[in-house]
Amino acid sequence: xxxxxxxxxxxxxxxVDAVASLGFDAIDIPLVWREHxxxxxxxxxxxxxxxxxxxxTLARGAGLGTIVRVGxxxxxxxxxxxLPERIVRDVACQARTPRGNTVWVPDPPRIMPWxxxxxxxxxxxxxxxxxxxxxxxxxxxxxxxxxxxxxxGHGPHPTFRNDPEHHPDEGPDPALTFAMxxxxxxxxxxxxxxxxxxxxxxxxxxAPCARTLATTNALALASPHPSSGTMAxxxxxxxxxxxxxxxxxxxxxxxxxxxxxxxxxxxHAVEAARVAVLAGAESVTVRMACAGSRWIGAILGETxxxxxxxxxxxxxxxxxxxxxxxxxxxxxxxxxxxxxxAARDDASIDPLPTPFAAFLGWTAGQIxxxxxxxxxxxxxxxxxxxxxxxxxxxxxxxxxxxxxxxxAEGPLAWRCGDSTAGFTRRATAALESVALxxxxxxxxxxxxxxxxxRAELIVLNHTASPVRVRPHAEGWRRGDDIVEPGTxxxxxGGESLRLHRPAAEVRVPSADAVIASRTKRRPAVRRRSAxxxxxDGAQ
Amino acid sequence: MIAxxxxxxxxxxxxxxxxxxxxxxxxxxxxxxxxxxxxSEPGGTLFVLYEGDRVxxxxxxxxxxxxxxxxxxxxGVESLAAAHNARFVIAAETTALDExxxxxGGRLQLDDDAWTTTVVALDALRELADDGRVxxxxxxxxxxxxxxxxxxxxxxxDLLLPDGKSALxxxxxxxxxxxxxxxxxxxAAIDEVLGPEIIAHMTGALGGDHRRDHRHVRAAVEREHxxxxxxxxxxxxxxxxxxxxxxxxxxxxxxxxxxxxxxPMPAWLTLAAGAGVVRAVARxxxxxxxxxxxxxxxxxxxxxxxxxxxxxxxxxxxxxLGGLQPLxxxxxxLRRTTPRDSPAHDEPTP
Numbered sequence: 001x002x003x004x005x006x007x008x009x010x011x012x013x014x015x016v017d018a019v020a021s022l023g024f025d026a027i028d029i030p031l032v033w034r035e036h037x038x039x040x041x042x043x044x045x046x047x048x049x050x051x052x053x054x055x056x057t058l059a060r061g062a063g064l065g066t067i068v069r070v071g072x073x074x075x076x077x078x079x080x081x082x083l084p085e086r087i088v089r090d091v092a093c094q095a096r097t098p099r100g101n102t103v104w105v106p107d108p109p110r111i112m113p114w115x116x117x118x119x120x121x122x123x124x125x126x127x128x129x130x131x132x133x134x135x136x137x138x139x140x141x142x143x144x145x146x147x148x149x150x151x152x153g154h155g156p157h158p159t160f161r162n163d164p165e166h167h168p169d170e171g172p173d174p175a176l177t178f179a180m181x182x183x184x185x186x187x188x189x190x191x192x193x194x195x196x197x198x199x200x201x202x203x204x205x206x207a208p209c210a211r212t213l214a215t216t217n218a219l220a221l222a223s224p225h226p227s228s229g230t231m232a233x234x235x236x237x238x239x240x241x242x243x244x245x246x247x248x249x250x251x252x253x254x255x256x257x258x259x260x261x262x263x264x265x266x267x268h269a270v271e272a273a274r275v276a277v278l279a280g281a282e283s284v285t286v287r288m289a290c291a292g293s294r295w296i297g298a299i300l301g302e303t304x305x306x307x308x309x310x311x312x313x314x315x316x317x318x319x320x321x322x323x324x325x326x327x328x329x330x331x332x333x334x335x336x337x338x339x340x341x342a343a344r345d346d347a348s349i350d351p352l353p354t355p356f357a358a359f360l361g362w363t364a365g366q367i368x369x370x371x372x373x374x375x376x377x378x379x380x381x382x383x384x385x386x387x388x389x390x391x392x393x394x395x396x397x398x399x400x401x402x403x404x405x406x407x408a409e410g411p412l413a414w415r416c417g418d419s420t421a422g423f424t425r426r427a428t429a430a431l432e433s434v435a436l437x438x439x440x441x442x443x444x445x446x447x448x449x450x451x452x453x454r455a456e457l458i459v460l461n462h463t464a465s466p467v468r469v470r471p472h473a474e475g476w477r478r479g480d481d482i483v484e485p486g487t488x489x490x491x492x493g494g495e496s497l498r499l500h501r502p503a504a505e506v507r508v509p510s511a512d513a514v515i516a517s518r519t520k521r522r523p524a525v526r527r528r529s530a531x532x533x534x535x536d537g538a539q
Numbered sequence: 540m541i542a543x544x545x546x547x548x549x550x551x552x553x554x555x556x557x558x559x560x561x562x563x564x565x566x567x568x569x570x571x572x573x574x575x576x577x578x579s580e581p582g583g584t585l586f587v588l589y590e591g592d593r594v595x596x597x598x599x600x601x602x603x604x605x606x607x608x609x610x611x612x613x614x615g616v617e618s619l620a621a622a623h624n625a626r627f628v629i630a631a632e633t634t635a636l637d638e639x640x641x642x643x644g645g646r647l648q649l650d651d652d653a654w655t656t657t658v659v660a661l662d663a664l665r666e667l668a669d670d671g672r673v674x675x676x677x678x679x680x681x682x683x684x685x686x687x688x689x690x691x692x693x694x695x696x697d698l699l700l701p702d703g704k705s706a707l708x709x710x711x712x713x714x715x716x717x718x719x720x721x722x723x724x725x726x727a728a729i730d731e732v733l734g735p736e737i738i739a740h741m742t743g744a745l746g747g748d749h750r751r752d753h754r755h756v757r758a759a760v761e762r763e764h765x766x767x768x769x770x771x772x773x774x775x776x777x778x779x780x781x782x783x784x785x786x787x788x789x790x791x792x793x794x795x796x797x798x799x800x801x802x803p804m805p806a807w808l809t810l811a812a813g814a815g816v817v818r819a820v821a822r823x824x825x826x827x828x829x830x831x832x833x834x835x836x837x838x839x840x841x842x843x844x845x846x847x848x849x850x851x852x853x854x855x856x857x858x859x860l861g862g863l864q865p866l867x868x869x870x871x872x873l874r875r876t877t878p879r880d881s882p883a884h885d886e887p888t889p
Contacts, residue, residue: 079544101644109541229574263556265568272571297552307551366604464576494572
């Protein structure tokens with residue numbers, strides 16, 4: 001991402017060339033509402049640092065594609081979240097507390113009233129801005145060859161709120177209504193629907209409207225902050241990938257941040273981006289390649305000069321370009337939709353914005369009070385605990401596992417209330433050909449996928465200590481070398497391993513296969529049942 | 540205090556990291572795969588939301604979401620910290636955050652300046668603490684210290700950083716610039732915050748010894764950027780130690796030994812250093828000071844400070860110094876933490 005609006009035009013060419021020289025293949029350009037509004041409802045996309053044509057031309061000249069974001073909130077560091085002051089000050093646009101007071105959100109170094117996504121006035125103004133910006137994009141790129149993706153919607157600003165609130169205009173699911181209204185505005189302004197991507201605040205685990213929006217459009221999400229750990233980044237990316245197969249998904253990974261983000265070393269940002277790619281992020285924006293102000297630790301300095309960690313990003317680009325893309329084979333843990341809704345409706349961190357929890361890598365079950373009722377479980381805490389327990393159990397068995405939203409699961413799926421032990425046995429049988437021995441158990445994450453004629457196995461040590469792994473099945477290759485039977489591979493802290501073999505040699509679980517494995521295993525379970533009935537009564 | 544459209548530039552990830560962790564070591568950056576290792580480290584902050592005698596959610600800055608069976612009440616917060624190996628605890632009733640949001644929402648206006656916003660937000664928090672709905676352990680600010688009003692804060696700000704002037708901090712490590720920040724006030728607020736990349740561009744190559752470099756740096760910055768209200772030059776490790784000390788005269792002694800160089804050195808800083816010496820004498824540390832030759836060199840400052848404090852007694856600044864003492868509060872927090880080092884060369888040279 002390059003924040004052209006904050007960079008002196010004299011440096012634009014140098015910035016674009018530097019981005020290209022680092023191996024990136026596109027530039028992500030956020031258009032910030034307050035910077036383009038020259039009068040109430042009047043916009044400029046031609047003068048000075050607002051010249052969209054010039055940005056697109058420079059990118060094309062350097063052989064780069066472009067993605068354009070129009071928000072209304074699309075850049076974390078812009079004052080007032082990028083909104084014009086007249087919008088911030090308009091009482092009709094402002095979100096309300098239960099007692100009718102203004103909802104204030106941090107806009108470091110100040111706090112500002114948060115415009116309500118339920119407000120008709122705000123929805124109208126935001127749509128007018130999106131329309132104007134998309135018309136400008138359509139004028140600059142009439143045949144749609146320069147801009148591959150136009151991203152609308154709020155995000156990923158972590159202090160943004162899209163929680164239930166109390167605006168008098170509020171109807172059912174205002175977040176969904178608001179996002180669809182913006183997508184329709186972009187479409188009506190000349191951007192084909194398949195090029196319109198909707199940005200979601202918070203992860204898929206946090207935003208209930210995301211599943212619905214994924215049925216009509218590609219989504220854009222932000223990865224959790226690198227300090228939230230390997231597992232949080234991995235889990236979010238896998239969850240998103242599983243739930244957006246129809247239209248795809250675009251990820252933001254972090255390189256620095258605004259001053260209110262925790263500080264981040266360059267090497268740590270690159271490692272988090274590597275985790276995201278290993279977990280399946282295919283279309284990725286590095287936020288930020290260059291910004292003229294208010295962004296700490298971008299890849300390039302404010303005038304386009306390379307910073308020390310830029311070499312790490314060049315290496316990352318070369319490495320990521322070699323990553324295979326395919327269909328995941330995994331045991332799916334189904335998060336009930338009501339868990340997300342119940343968690344948000346009763347978020348114990350209220351009045352803090354729930355996307356902030358996603359930024360920290362929290363799951364839906366971790367943001368709400370423990371005693372919230374959830375269908376299929378005694379409580380939200382019980383549901384979260386059983387999900388986490390099942391995840392640990394499957395990972396300890398060296399199996400690929402991912403959390404998914406209800407409705408996005410594959411044939412091998414666990415639901416709240418199912419027996420964890422029984423499911424782990426079934427999954428072990430169904431996924432035997434991609435399973436690993438991991439020592440210590442649970443210290444590595446496994447991902448398996450079919451990429452055309454080839455099967456890939458990705459193993460990532462998510463701890464700081466060495467981990468030893470050994471595939472169950474013979475015939476896996478590491479590069480050109482066959483991994484000999486019984487060979488153990490040691491991975492240093494954070495290190496990953498990629499193995500491959502012909503796809504035909506890997507058994508992919510289908511609904512039939514899962515049922516067959518269940519039938520095959522049933523006697524064993526019964527024998528155990530005879531000795532000690534399972535506490536949860538399953539099987 | 541800071542303009543909402545403040546210009547911030549010139550920080551690479553490492554220099555910003557070094558600057559922030561100077562006063563907030565808990566925010567040290569970690570590689571994603573090191574996340575789990577942190578769980579076993581002692582310290583951290585425990586956040587608790589409770590309702591009645593039930594804990595609704597507890598989050599430990601090292602261990603994430605944790606389970607706590609029951610809320611022990613305000614008297615049990617210290618034992619809660621000990622049980623979970625936390626150095627700080629912040630606890631609140633579940634409705635307290637909503638209440639805080641309502642109170643702040645009802646009292647703030649969009650045009651309120653940063654001082655008013657800060658005071659309104661802290662006032663609302665203080666009310667909830669007084670009502671026993673918010674708890675902070677350990678108590679770092681004495682209970683009876685009055686909340687400064689916005690006018691007092693503005694006056695203090697005027698004294699510390701007058702309009703049109705800048706403040707500079709330059710820290711060195713291993714004969715090289717470690718981190719730096721240059722902030723400029725324009726009008727009522729700070730409008731520019733610049734980092735080492737831009738400062739280094741103004742100064743050119745440096746020797747790496749703050750005792751010698753400060754004159755050259757001051758001249759270069761004033762030539763390129765404008766007048767300085769004050770500049771502080773030191774070794775990072777020395778500042779880490781000074782920020783954690785409970786010895787009132789420590790800063791004055793460091794200045795006398797030129798471990799910390801202020802250039803220019805404003806009058807308020809002389810007063811503050813002198814006041815530290817006064818406090819050291821008052822609480823009996825004079826014996827310690829008297830045993831060192833250092834005391835001889837700061838004795839004149841002590842005399843100046845005594846007379847100056849007499850002259851300015853009753854002004855907002857001395858009210859601030861006599862009541863809420865930010866450095867003392869910060870030292871109280873930092874003494875419970877360990878300085879975090881950042882490896883200097885974990886990122887390649889371009």
